[in-house]
Amino acid sequence: MNWYFAVIRKYAQFQGRSRRKEFWFFTLINACISLACSLVDTTLQLPTVMEGYGVLGALYAAFAFIPTVAVTVRRLHDQDRTGWWALIMLIPIVGILVLLYFMVQNSTEGSNRFGRNPKQNDNSTLSV
Template sequence: MDWYLKVLKNYFNFRDRARRREYWWFVLINAIITVLLGFVQDALGWSNESGEGVLTVVYGLLLIIPSIAVMVRRLHDTDRSGWWVLIGLIPIVGWFVLFIFAVFDSQPGSNRFGANPKDVAAPTSSIIS
């Protein structure tokens, strides 16, 4: 949960670097929260026929900027420009490319986007020690 909160604290940070752990914990917790909100809105009858509901839409809108920001920081960690995030506008191929970039390991040492976050003390996850 610490990694998820770290992303939210860096809401508008498009400059630094993000470790794989930070990015993927954010993605996982975000997916879990979205599913839980979907169940709640279905139970309350707030979903339409396509399954969209007010809770998941509002949650998604609130997390657009931090989601883009953490992806940009993840790209920076692999020494790529944040502008690569725009390739995600290309369906399937762009998403696959961003997925591959997010899986790559950090560039060792410092790069043009800052120090390697693996070398800096990072929060420990409450789930994994």
Template sequence: MNWYLEVLKKYAVFNGRARRSEYWWFVLFNIIISLALGAIDGVTGTFSQAAGLGLLGGLYTLAVLLPSLAVTVRRLHDTGRSGWWFLIMFVPLIGAIVLLVFMLLDSKPGQNQYGANPKAVTA
């Protein structure tokens, strides 16, 4: 839960680096919360079939959009890549696979142009 809260505290911080664990814990909690809100939307009748999203789920998605982008950019920085690599996601199919691989890669050791290795700082 701490990883999730840390990402939210860095709401719009696009500089620096994010460890794999920080990124993936944030993704896991987002999935769990989205599923729970989707179930609540379904039970309360606020789910829209046309939009494919419910009221609570939509509000949550808007609330975490910027932190999600920020942690993704910081994760790319941790692998030694520019945050602009995020745009590869818009290449159908292959872009999402490439971005997933980048998110799974280990940190670049030592300091890079984006800052100190977060593994070394917290270890």
């Protein structure tokens, strides 16, 4: 959960770099929370805001949108790519696959134009 809260603490920080571990643990926990919200919405038969989203799920999606975009941009920065590459996901199927490929790639060694390598900076003991 520490990786999730690390991203939430940087709620709208688009500068800097994020490690693969930070991105993927945030994504995993975000998906689990979204699933839990969906189950609660379904179980309590809460009204739907739009097709497929209950009230709780829609509120969580609104809360998590900015941190998700921010960590994606920082992850792209970690590979010395501009955050504008995130817009490639707007291209159906191919764009999402390209962005997924970018997200699994290793970071650039050392410093790049977006800052120092977070693997080299990370002296904290964040654990899962």
